[in-house]
Amino acid sequence: MRSVLVVGASLAGLGAVRALREEGYEGAITVVGEERHLPYDRPPLSKQFLTGEYDAAALALGDAEEYQDLDADWLLGARAVRLAPAARTVTLADGRDLRADAVVIATGATARTLPGARGLAGVHTLRTLHDAEALRAELTTGRPAVAVVGAGFIGAEVASSARSLGLDVTVIEAAQAPLERALGREMGLVCASFHADHGVRLLCGAGVAGLEGVGRVTGVRLADGRVVPADVVVVGVGARPATDWLDGSGLQVDDGVLCDAGCATDIPQVVAVGDVARCLDLFTGGHTRVEHWTSATDQPRTAVRTLLTGVSAPAPAAAPYFWSDQYRHRIQFAGHLRPGDEPQLVEGDLESRSFAAVYRREGRAVAVLAVDQAKAFVRMRRTLRACVVALPRPA
Amino acid sequence: MITVCRIEDLPPGEALRVTEGVPAPVAVFNADGVLYAVDDTCTHQDASLADGWLEGCLVECPLHASSFDLRTGRPTCPPAKAALRTHHVEVVDGLVLLHVNVGEPA
Numbered sequence: 381m382r383s384v385l386v387v388g389a390s391l392a393g394l395g396a397v398r399a400l401r402e403e404g405y406e407g408a409i410t411v412v413g414e415e416r417h418l419p420y421d422r423p424p425l426s427k428q429f430l431t432g433e434y435d436a437a438a439l440a441l442g443d444a445e446e447y448q449d450l451d452a453d454w455l456l457g458a459r460a461v462r463l464a465p466a467a468r469t470v471t472l473a474d475g476r477d478l479r480a481d482a483v484v485i486a487t488g489a490t491a492r493t494l495p496g497a498r499g500l501a502g503v504h505t506l507r508t509l510h511d512a513e514a515l516r517a518e519l520t521t522g523r524p525a526v527a528v529v530g531a532g533f534i535g536a537e538v539a540s541s542a543r544s545l546g547l548d549v550t551v552i553e554a555a556q557a558p559l560e561r562a563l564g565r566e567m568g569l570v571c572a573s574f575h576a577d578h579g580v581r582l583l584c585g586a587g588v589a590g591l592e593g594v595g596r597v598t599g600v601r602l603a604d605g606r607v608v609p610a611d612v613v614v615v616g617v618g619a620r621p622a623t624d625w626l627d628g629s630g631l632q633v634d635d636g637v638l639c640d641a642g643c644a645t646d647i648p649q650v651v652a653v654g655d656v657a658r659c660l661d662l663f664t665g666g667h668t669r670v671e672h673w674t675s676a677t678d679q680p681r682t683a684v685r686t687l688l689t690g691v692s693a694p695a696p697a698a699a700p701y702f703w704s705d706q707y708r709h710r711i712q713f714a715g716h717l718r719p720g721d722e723p724q725l726v727e728g729d730l731e732s733r734s735f736a737a738v739y740r741r742e743g744r745a746v747a748v749l750a751v752d753q754a755k756a757f758v759r760m761r762r763t764l765r766a767c768v769v770a771l772p773r774p775a
Numbered sequence: 776m777i778t779v780c781r782i783e784d785l786p787p788g789e790a791l792r793v794t795e796g797v798p799a800p801v802a803v804f805n806a807d808g809v810l811y812a813v814d815d816t817c818t819h820q821d822a823s824l825a826d827g828w829l830e831g832c833l834v835e836c837p838l839h840a841s842s843f844d845l846r847t848g849r850p851t852c853p854p855a856k857a858a859l860r861t862h863h864v865e866v867v868d869g870l871v872l873l874h875v876n877v878g879e880p881a
């Protein structure tokens with residue numbers, strides 16, 4: 381293997397470059413990235429960047445010295461539009477063809493939005509530094525009323541950041557119980573109560589019928605006819621894997637690029653990592669697309685071993701992990717829930733908003749949630765037990 | 776110099792966070808009988824290393840899992856890049872004593 385092409389210049393793409401060099405690969409590396417920036421850290425975009433605590437420079441993932449050592453070619457502001465698998469050739473939007481012995485797919489995900497949002501000023505999604513700069517500019521001009529559509533983690537963090545800037549904030553959530561899929565009904569409701577604790581209105585079971593306003597948004601119209609007035613609307617309704625450019629590549633794409641446990645796709649020497657990948661997960665026991673920072677840092681190591689050895693090389697099962705900072709609370713969660721998994725409080729209490737809970741399935745600890753209990757969390761995370769999956773034997 | 780606690784209150788494998796009388800919080804660890812003290816706040820983002828996972832003389836940050844060598848304060852893996860300040864800690868007459876170093880990290 382003498383050349384590797386990494387598509388996507390963010391957390392997982394940089395992780396792949398780092399892992400290649402750590403494993404002693406000395407060949408050429410080219411990284412193609414649609415954004416004009418070198419890789420930066422996204423989690424602060426909804427947190428410290430939005431509140432003004434961090435500036436753009438504080439988000440950088442690498443530094444000049446590291447980039448020198450990594451010795452990769454960074455083609456930034458360049459979008460890949462096609463992958464021809466047989467020749468492992470990637471075509472860029474400007475028509476250039478890049479050929480390599482191996483391809484790492486690390487194109488992440490893009491924010492979903494609402495119908496009618498395009499062309500309406502004041503409506504935002506939050507995925508990139510560019511998005512965050514535009515949103516911060518609007519939140520810090522005058523005192524806009526803010527509506528956040530979606531009470532997921534990013535929505536909740538934006539609400540918390542906007543609130544800490546002193547703004548009036550309403551969160552609109554379609555489900556009756558926010559965060560139910562991630563944390564289960566009971567704990568989802570507990571975490572959703574942080575909004576009310578800090579003076580943010582949360583409307584649950586509130587479907588969005590449309591956006592109000594001509595040229596500029598003035599409010600969010602709900603399915604029941606109510607209108608939530610707003611000068612700024614942030615749509616936080618999830619992300620979709622960035623796989624459009626893989627149409628016609630022959631790769632299996634179904635809510636992400638399907639991979640085995642070693643991040644290998646069905647095309648030899650093509651691997652996928654991070655938010656775009658749906659790998660067989662030895663912890664959850666199924667193909668799972670995990671949109672967490674830690675997966676995007678761990679998977680590249682696995683994928684690079686697969687590339688360098690030529691055999692799919694799964695890493696030991698590890699519980700998917702994420703954190704979320706909101707309203708000065710730190711939420712940490714590891715594991716994977718199925719309906720019926722019951723949380724049991726093991727540390728602290730719900731009233732004080734400082735607690736840890738372990739979820740069990742047939743007596744086995746499958747997940748742990750902590751709010752402001754990092755010490756208990758790191759210990760309990762290590763007691764989680766994976767699903768047992770039989771790996772297909774190599775042919 | 777700060778008196779942290781009695782040595783019985785810091786058994787092997789445990790850590791304490793010192794916030795009083797120090798310019799910035801300090802974490803004191805008992806790593807299998809050897810005491811170490813470093814800045815408590817991770818050099819990456821905002822997490823307390825006293826809450827981290829101690830293994831030998833390495834502590835793993837509870838937020839994004841950078842590991843720090845307690846002997847030098849240096850991170851052994853990303854995302855942290857900068858070293859922690861290390862501080863001098865000793866046991867005298869059963870008391871854990873901390874001498875805070877205000878210089879630059881190694």
Ligand SMILES: Cc1cc2nc3c(=O)[nH]c(=O)nc-3n(C[C@H](O)[C@H](O)[C@H](O)COP(=O)(O)OP(=O)(O)OC[C@H]3O[C@@H](n4cnc5c(N)ncnc54)[C@H](O)[C@@H]3O)c2cc1C
Binds near residue numbers: 414
């Ligand atoms: C606001 C926000 C807050 C978050 N907070 C947390 C948190 O608190 N905790 C947590 O665990 N996780 C959090 N995450 C999730 C975490 O940031 C992601 O899991 C991580 O960024 C995934 O990295 P990635 O490299 O796979 O994808 P991405 O970071 O999405 O990067 C993909 C890159 O590929 C580029 N690209 C896409 N298509 C093409 C193409 N065709 N050609 C060239 N380039 C292309 C994109 O422009 C992008 O730069 C947050 C995410 C966001 C957006």
Ligand code: FES
Binds near residue numbers: 837838853854
């Ligand atoms: S805060 Fe410690 S590694 Fe990120």
